[in-house]
Amino acid sequence: MNAPAPLERHAPAARLDVERIRADFPILTNVRPHGKPLVYLDNAASSQMPRPVIDRWLRYQTHEHANIHRGVYQLSELATAEYEAAKRRVQRFINAADEHEIIVTSGTTDSINLVANAWGRTFLAAGDEVILSQLEHHANIVPWQMVAEATGARIRVIPCSDAGELDLDAYERLFNARTRFVAVTHVSNALGTVNPVAGMIATAHRHGVPVLVDGAQAAPHMKVDVQALGCDFYAFSGHKLCGPTGVGILYGKRQLLEKMPPYRGGGDMIRSVTFEKTTYADVPARFEAGTPPIAAAIALGAAIDYLEGIGMERIAAYERELLEYGTRALAAVPGLRIVGTAREKAAVISMVLADVHPHDVGTLADHDGVAIRTGHHCAQPVMQRFGIPATARASFAFYNTFAEVDALVASLTKIARMFS
Amino acid sequence: MDPKQLYQEVILDHNKKPRNYGKLAGATHRAEGLNPLCGDHIWVEIKVAGDTVDAVAFEGQSCAICKASASMMTGAVKGRSVGEAESLVAGFRAMVTGKASDEETKRLGRLTVFAGIKDLPSRVKCAVLPWHTLHAALRRDASATTEGDADPAAQAG
CATH class of the missing domain: 3.90.1150.10 (Aspartate Aminotransferase, domain 1)
Structure with missing residues (x-):
């Protein structure tokens, strides 16, 4: 409702x-x-929340709250339906092809860590290369360094000009037989540069390399269409989007997500558990261990409604x-x-x-x-x-x-x- | 407190004309201070003869609050015994974190112009950094920081 x-x-x-x-x-x-x-x-750090989003949060807590995906009672079913509806709003907001491609996280940082760990630790080996840019926020640098440390992969960096624009020729030249992944920001949080990510994704795909786009600074300020961009992963946060803190989104192409092991273990991400063998749930549940930020996700849905209303x-x-x-x-x-x-x-x-x-x-x-x-x-x-x-x-x-x-x-x- | 007053009364002057800025000839102790939050990065050099701090100098890159604090510190500490210098370090720190007694504050003399910093919690580290660095130099430690155990906000008393 x-x-x-x-x-x-x-x-x-x-x-x-x-x-x-x-x-x-x-x-x-x-x-x-x-x-x-x-x-x-200071909206690039965090945006403010409008009344309809505050009211939605309040209504959830006062009329709809129970844990989701658990109870057979009406209240839990209501909370589950509202949570799933919020995820479909996110899907529509970024034009994802499939609702299973939307993973609720705690924020952009968490989204990137999920990919760095679940994808990186599975598919990166010693000597492999990950391309980042000079313009990245620490959240799109440090997780990759940690994975590089663990796997022996190397970080390569796209330089930028004095104006703060990425050097696309240098980017092209960074690709070689060992390039495995590109992680680049859509909009620089420090300078405001909008990177030409669609073209950069096309370049990477010509080399058979998947791309994560850090959309924390883009999603609140422009129409994002993940299918038009062609990105393999897209990460953003609720609290920069007039929503609450503690919730973020990872979009991932379904065929890539399905090849990735879970990042965190716990409840709600399994099909069956015995002490001998646990089998994991399908995507996206596999990546949403534990109780998610239900209220925050529902409020994020309301924030998207608000922004789309404008x-x-x-x-x-x-x-x-x-x-x-x-x-x-x-x-x-x-x-x-x-x-x-x-x-x-x-x-x-x-x-x-x-x-x-x-x-x-x-x-x-x-x-x-x-x-x-x-x-x-x-x-x-x-x-x-x-x-x-x-x-x-x-x-x-x-x-x-x-x-x-x-x-x-x-x-x-x-x-x-x-x-x- | 309006920080404009603090800036106008003391900080701008010392920022423009920092006292004892640069290298210290014949320095006996030297320490490096770093505030990773804002990138303040200074060096404090002292010359200790017997039990007396004969001279103090500082240099580096910092915000105006840090520079003014360092500049006034060099004047306040010069000619003091090592023990007195350490007690000024403790007193200054207590003052800018709002933990000093009136008696302690009084002993700081002209340094009390920095008392208002306690109302600018995000800037306390800027004011304290030179004093931490002096403390490190007096103890012959190589460096000081405003983080971890040295975080003025994290310490009791």
């Missing part, structure tokens, strides 16, 4: 009614950091306007340099302010109510590539406004003047 998706909330051609959208997000008005209106520009294309178009406006406006801040100037970018602006350490920028901006992320953004290789210890990063969502961009610019201008 889900609320129907508010599909026609906004006329498709009309500009986003951002004030109306903002009214759906209680935190945007409930919170006044240091007495100032909250200007929340329309991913319209969200992408509006965020592009914010990005262009922000990029232009920030150029006026004395001493400010934008790191990451790719032609194709998501609404992420990473900045350094001459001689001012990003943490000082972050602390002072916070006291103007402006929440931005400062640091290495769990992407130290990106920082090393650009020879900087850290950046200050503003990342936008569809509920941000042009006035909030102005507030960011005003705060940064004041900080730049203070230090000059």
Whole structure:
């Protein structure tokens, strides 16, 4: 008994009614950091949750909760049906061919670890090569390093240009007879670069190599179609998608998932257990040991309804306007340099302010109510590539406004003047 | 506390003109300090003669809070006995983590301008790093960090 998706909330051609959208997000008005209106520009780290998603979560806990796939009683059957319905929403959201290709995890990190372990430890041998890119988040580096350590496989890295674009010729040249896997981010969390993953996947497939795409920063901001991309695995998180923390998704092509052993053992992932021999369940249950984040998955389904009610294309178009406006406006801040100037970018602006350490920028901006992320953004290789210890990063969502961009610019201008 | 005040009163000045910045000729002890969270990376060198810290210098890359803390530390510690220097380390740490008694805070003299850091929990490590590094140098340890057992937030007292 889900609320129907508010599909026609906004006329498709009309500009986003951002004030109306903002009214759906209680935190945007409930919170006044240091007495100032909250200007929340850390959406790449985590997005805020709108009322319909909060309400869905509450309704589940107050009217529908029981463990799933277990009970024969009505309540458990209801919870199971709602959980399975949420997974089908995810399937439709990314246009997966088959509902068995959607695995519920605890987040993008968990999704990638699942593939690195279940696929990597099965199919990688000493001397085999895994291609990553310079732009990866640590979550798409460290799991592969751990598997490489265990199997003797090697990590190869696609370099990026000064603009923060991957060098596709260098990528092509990395392929050889030992290349077994490619794991690449769809959108760089540190710079905002949108990588041309469809072409990169086609290249890998010409070499017979499967590809995992880290979609944590892409799924919230653009229409993702895993069949059009052709990717073998796609990972993303609920909490960057106006959903809750603790839930994420791994999409995997069914024929690949079926060749993979389980990653974790436990309940709900078996067909039969004796002390002599356990046989495993089919996909995706094989990869969902234990009680999943039922409430969070159902809330994620509601978040997808909410986003689709606005329309991913319209969200992408509006965020592009914010990005262009922000990029232009920030150029006026004395001493400010934008790191990451790719032609194709998501609404992420990473900045350094001459001689001012990003943490000082972050602390002072916070006291103007402006929440931005400062640091290495769990992407130290990106920082090393650009020879900087850290950046200050503003990342936008569809509920941000042009006035909030102005507030960011005003705060940064004041900080730049203070230090000059 | 408005950090702008803290920045304007003390941090900006020391950030622009850090005291005792650079290498120390005739240093007897040296330690490296690293805050992996924000990439603050400094070196503290001291010259100890008998029981006296004759001179202190620092260098490295850091945020303004860390640099100002290091700069003021060099002035506060110079000419003190090793024991007094260690007691300043403990006192400063207690102050920025909000655990110092009024009596302890008073002993810190001009360093009390950093007391407001306790209201900026994510920046406590920045202010403490130079002091950890000094402590490591005094003990002839090679390096200090703001993580693990040395995490100011993780320690009692």
